[in-house]
Amino acid sequence: MSECCFLLPNLQISIFHRNNFPHRNFHPSISLSHRSKLQSFRTSFPTQATSTSSTPMDVQRSEESATNTHSSSPMKLLFVEMGVGYDQHGQNITAAAMRACRDAISSNSIPAFRRGSIPGVSFGEMKLQIKLGVPHSLQTYLDIEKVKSVFPYGKILNVEVVDGGLICSSGVHVEEMGDKNDDCYIVNAAVYVGY
Numbered sequence: 001m002s003e004c005c006f007l008l009p010n011l012q013i014s015i016f017h018r019n020n021f022p023h024r025n026f027h028p029s030i031s032l033s034h035r036s037k038l039q040s041f042r043t044s045f046p047t048q049a050t051s052t053s054s055t056p057m058d059v060q061r062s063e064e065s066a067t068n069t070h071s072s073s074p075m076k077l078l079f080v081e082m083g084v085g086y087d088q089h090g091q092n093i094t095a096a097a098m099r100a101c102r103d104a105i106s107s108n109s110i111p112a113f114r115r116g117s118i119p120g121v122s123f124g125e126m127k128l129q130i131k132l133g134v135p136h137s138l139q140t141y142l143d144i145e146k147v148k149s150v151f152p153y154g155k156i157l158n159v160e161v162v163d164g165g166l167i168c169s170s171g172v173h174v175e176e177m178g179d180k181n182d183d184c185y186i187v188n189a190a191v192y193v194g195y
Helices: 035-044 056-067 093-105 111-115 136-141 144-148
Strands: 002-008 011-017 029-033 077-087 127-134 155-163 166-169 183-194
Touching (some): 093 127, 093 136, 093 144, 093 183, 127 144, 144 155
Parallel strands (some): 127 155
Antiparallel strands (some): 002 011, 011 029, 077 183, 127 183, 166 183
16 A cells, blocks of 8 residues: 655645555545644635646746747737638638637626726727637638628737648539539637727
C-alpha cells in the first residue's frame, strides 16, 4: 500500500492507495488531522488551477495571451465566438467563410449592448474583429465584403485571413449543383466581440 500525503498549514491529508496505480474499484481511505480545518479551508479559498512546473517564459506567454489576443487593437474584448463553414458543392470559398461566420454568431445573443449592461457603453460602440482560417491556395478568391455582410451590427475593425481550413473530397461530383470537381471547402472563423 502506498501513501500520498498533502501538507497544508495545520492540516495533513493522507490518501492511501491499495496499489501504485488506482483502478476502477479504487476506494481511497483518507486520514485527516483537524477535520474541521479542512472544511474551513475549502470554503475560504477560491479554487484556481495552477501549474507548479511552469517556467518564467511559460508564465509570461500565458499572461500575454490572457490579457488580449489582439494586444495592439483598440478594443476591450468581451468574448469570442467560433464557427465552421462548408461549401460541399460549387467550390465557393466565400460561401464557406460566410457560413463559418453565421455558425459563430447564430447561437449567441448579446443583450448587454442594447440594455446598457456595460456602464458607459452604448449599443453603437460594439466592435468586432474577425479571423478566418482559409486554405492558402484559395485566399485570393475570398470576397471580404460579402463576408462582412453576415454581421447585422457592430463596427468591424478588421478581417484577418490566415492559413487554415481544409480542402477535402465531398465524395461526389454533382455538375447540376455547379461542381467543377468533388472538392469540399472548409473555413474556420473566430469572431472577437468587444467595445
